[in-house]
Structures are given as structure tokens and as C-alpha cells.
Amino acid sequence: MLSFLEERRNGCKKPELLVRAEVTRRAFCLELSKGRDVQRIHQSGINTLDIDPTEGKYLLSGGSMGVIAVFDIETVPAAKEVTCEAVCTVGRSNKHVHKRSVETVQWYPHDTGMFTSSSTDCLLKVWDTNALVPAETFTMDKPIYCHDMSPIATKHCLIGVASQSSHISLCDLKTGSPTHILKGHRAAVMCVKWSPKQEFLLASGSQDNKLMLWDIRKAKGCLMALDQHNGEAVGHSSTAVRTAHSGHVNGLCFTEDGLRLLSYGTDDRLRLWDVVTGKNTLVNFGKVTNDGRKNVKLAVSSGAVPDAAFVPNTADVAVFDVQNGELVYDLKGHYSNVNCCTFHPLFQEVYSGGNDSNILLWEPDEGRVVDRGEEKQVKQKKGRTFYGQTMTATEDTWSSDEDG
Incomplete structure (x- = not known):
């Protein structure tokens, strides 16, 4: 240097x-922070984390008992040891709390005055951060696994929702109602993710082992179903064709440039896809343990070359070189399975949450x-x-x- x-x-x-x-x-x-930690609020497993994209100051968390917390993670330069404390919480005593496990929380991409949460109680809630009350509530027919808002959209305000239904629901923040559904999967949809570069491009993974790309402007919607074998039949099995994994697809993450898509399956495999061609890049990440019971939140670095992928792997967070699939090292610190991790692009930090009820901070x-x-x-x-x-x-x- x-x-x-x-x-x-x-x-x-x-x-x-x-x-x-x-x-x-x-x-x-990265290493486990020696001087900073996050206040322990949750008394049960932590399923989801999100850092606000506008200021990089606030961390959202959601737990399996329905509790939601907002933490102030802004660094205090003069302090040698500091605990990032909760600014506000939606606890069990709050009348607006989710009745069941919160599976996804996400900040509104352009303002910390609003965030969204979804739960297995079939509700997607849009929260007013200041008043800490739902400004809008969408009710789905079945328990929700995941939802996502586009980080760049200017021509729509749609939230993609993945649930136990085989259909993907699109909810409009402007009208306060679902607009339409995307049909193509044959089993429950476990994850959805908007492209960070194309506002109409949506990816989805399902229990039918398929990974599909959608253009929401098109009548049919589906652009392509990605195939792990790139169109080549394997033996006499026709079921392997047009499946992205040999197990459920329950984790998705785009690279920062939107040209690559990382998928995580219950076949204990990570796969890297070329979004333009839909081809499997055949990068070998080796075996990564995935129990497949819920949506898993993985993260990819921002600004690094090559990109680093942070993937929950039982009680560890595995750090991979996305370009060649090398396992660089494991982040060890949790006492139970890790469910989610999120990357802070301003400081190159990673926050992870797991079933041990802890949020750990990993810093350079x-x-x-x-x-x-x-x-x-x-x-x-x-x-x-x-x-x-x-x-x-x-x-x-x-x-x-x-x-x-």
C-alpha cells in the first residue's frame, strides 16, 4: 500500500x-469488532437486517417473535468502545406489531421516514418511522417469505412479494393496493430481488427449484428461466433442465453493477449467473450448507474488485471471492445459525443476525x-x-x- x-x-x-x-x-x-457492538433487543432469532441507503446511519432488524428495532449505528470517532443503541422498537406490547415472525424489513430507498416489513402473518406493512405506525397494510392470501423494493425505480413504486403462493404479487405504494401478479412458478416463491440497474427487472427463486427473471412491463412477464446446465440435458433426466438448483432457491443477490446474480439453494450450492445472457457462469463456490427452511439474506460488497460475497453458512458467515469462487475465510462469532447479513457500502462493514438473538458487527x-x-x-x-x-x-x- x-x-x-x-x-x-x-x-x-x-x-x-x-x-x-x-x-x-x-x-x-473483516474481523469481529473489538470496540463496537449492537444492543441486544431481540429475545428470539433475527431473520432480517437492512441499512438505510440514504445516510448509512440506521440499521433495521426483524425477529421471529415479530419485533422490529431501529438502531443508530453512526460511528463515534472519539469513543474507544461504543454500543449502537436502539432508537425505537415495535415490541410485543405495540398494538401494530406483527403477530408472527418478521421475515423481511427494508428501508424506503429514498428516505428514512418510511420502511416496510413483511411477516408470516400474511401482512406487508408500510411504516411511518417518526410515528411508528403503519401508513399502509397489504394483506396477502398466504404467509410471506420475502419482499423487495427497487433501489433505483423512478417510474414505479412497486414492492415485489414472495409468499407460499406460486404467484409473485406486486403491490403499489402509490395506490395502496396490489396491481397484478406474476405467474410462472409451480411452487411457493421464497425470494425476490429487483435489479440495481434496471428498474423493471425482477428476479425470483422458488421451491420448484427455478430461478426466473421478469420484465414487469411485458404481458407474459417472464423473460427466462435460468438453467444450471445451460440448456444441456443431463443423462435421461428431463427434470434437471431449466432448474437453477437441485433444491429450493431461497437466496438472491445482484452484484452492484447488476450484471451478475448470485443464487443460493438448498442443494448447498451458490451459483453465479450472467444476467444479460441468462447463462450459468459455472464458478465453483464449493459446498455451502443451507437448511432451506426460510429465505436467507446474503450480501455482496460495493466498490471492491473483485466483489466479495457474504453468505450465511450454518453458524458462520462465509466470505467468497465472487470472481473465482474461492472461500477467502469464515467469520466466526455466532453461537447458532446465521440467517442474514448486510453490507455497509460507506465503511465496508458487515452486520449479521442469527438464531442466537445477536447482531454482530464485522469491521475492517x-x-x-x-x-x-x-x-x-x-x-x-x-x-x-x-x-x-x-x-x-x-x-x-x-x-x-x-x-x-
Whole structure:
């Protein structure tokens, strides 16, 4: 990095290259925060997290008992140790609380004055953050697994809703009612995700093992069903054709440029797709354990080259190089299964939530020395080398106050 800074000072490197290099280093050098933590509010598993995209100051969380909390995660530079405290909560005593498990929470993309939540009680609620009351409620026919709003849409205000129904519902914030449904799946839809670059493009994953791309402007809607075998028949089995996974598809995440789509299946596989061609890129991520009982929230870094993917893997968060599928290291800290993680694009931090009721903060290790001259990742017995720095993923690396 010192040589890079010297080259930048001499005008040999462009400013954006230095920014990209530092963002990449930070995204791939995470550790459990030593001085910051998040107040424990939930008494049950945490299913979903979301950081507000406008200020990057507030964190939303939703739990399996219906509780929703908003945390102030703004860093206090002068403080060595700080707890990110809850600003407000929708607790069990609140008359507007969800009666069952909250599966997804999401900030309105353009304003922290509003957020949405959906639950297995069949309700999708649009909340006024200041008053902490629902401004609108959509009632679905079946329990909801997931919902998503487009981060860039200017010509529509639609929320895609995935539920135990085989149809995807589109709810309009402007009219306060469902507009239409997308038909194509043959089993419950477990996840939906809008493209970060094309406001009319929606991806969906289902228990029929299919991953479909939709253009909501078209009458038929479905653009294509992605095929893990890229159109090639496997043996005498016709069922494998046009399925994205050999199990339920319960996790989706676009890369920042919108050109790639990462899917997660109960066949314990991650797959990376070319959104333009619909082809499986055949990047091998290896086996990643996925129990498949609910929608899983994975995350992809912003501004790093290559992209880093953060994927719940039992009680760990697995960090992958999206470009080549290498497992860089595991983030260990939870005591039970991890259900969700979200990436903070301003500070290259990751927040994760799991069944242990904890929200953990993973931040860049500022003391880690990175040698850019050694960019080859080397497999080792207990870890991997990334840009010349070995990152072990064993319990031996733990240290605590109790141990002195």
C-alpha cells in the first residue's frame, strides 16, 4: 500500500484506483469488532437486517417473535468502545406489531421516514418511522417469505412479494393496493430481488427449484428461466433442465453493477449467473450448507474488485471471492445459525443476525498489513492468503477478556 501511495503522489496512479484498492482491502479484511457492538433487543432469532441507503446511519432488524428495532449505528470517532443503541422498537406490547415472525424489513430507498416489513402473518406493512405506525397494510392470501423494493425505480413504486403462493404479487405504494401478479412458478416463491440497474427487472427463486427473471412491463412477464446446465440435458433426466438448483432457491443477490446474480439453494450450492445472457457462469463456490427452511439474506460488497460475497453458512458467515469462487475465510462469532447479513457500502462493514438473538458487527482490521505484490491466493492448512495476508478461520484465533 505504501508503494501504491507513492505512485499516486507521483501521478502514476489515478485517484479512483487508490480508492478501489483500499475498499477491496477493507472488504476482504473483516474481523469481529473489538470496540463496537449492537444492543441486544431481540429475545428470539433475527431473520432480517437492512441499512438505510440514504445516510448509512440506521440499521433495521426483524425477529421471529415479530419485533422490529431501529438502531443508530453512526460511528463515534472519539469513543474507544461504543454500543449502537436502539432508537425505537415495535415490541410485543405495540398494538401494530406483527403477530408472527418478521421475515423481511427494508428501508424506503429514498428516505428514512418510511420502511416496510413483511411477516408470516400474511401482512406487508408500510411504516411511518417518526410515528411508528403503519401508513399502509397489504394483506396477502398466504404467509410471506420475502419482499423487495427497487433501489433505483423512478417510474414505479412497486414492492415485489414472495409468499407460499406460486404467484409473485406486486403491490403499489402509490395506490395502496396490489396491481397484478406474476405467474410462472409451480411452487411457493421464497425470494425476490429487483435489479440495481434496471428498474423493471425482477428476479425470483422458488421451491420448484427455478430461478426466473421478469420484465414487469411485458404481458407474459417472464423473460427466462435460468438453467444450471445451460440448456444441456443431463443423462435421461428431463427434470434437471431449466432448474437453477437441485433444491429450493431461497437466496438472491445482484452484484452492484447488476450484471451478475448470485443464487443460493438448498442443494448447498451458490451459483453465479450472467444476467444479460441468462447463462450459468459455472464458478465453483464449493459446498455451502443451507437448511432451506426460510429465505436467507446474503450480501455482496460495493466498490471492491473483485466483489466479495457474504453468505450465511450454518453458524458462520462465509466470505467468497465472487470472481473465482474461492472461500477467502469464515467469520466466526455466532453461537447458532446465521440467517442474514448486510453490507455497509460507506465503511465496508458487515452486520449479521442469527438464531442466537445477536447482531454482530464485522469491521475492517485497520492494523492488517497488505502486500499488493502477492495477489495470488494460496491455500494453507488452516487458512488462506489474500494479498499476502493469511486469514485463519479456526477457533484458535479467538481471544477474550476472560482469558486475560
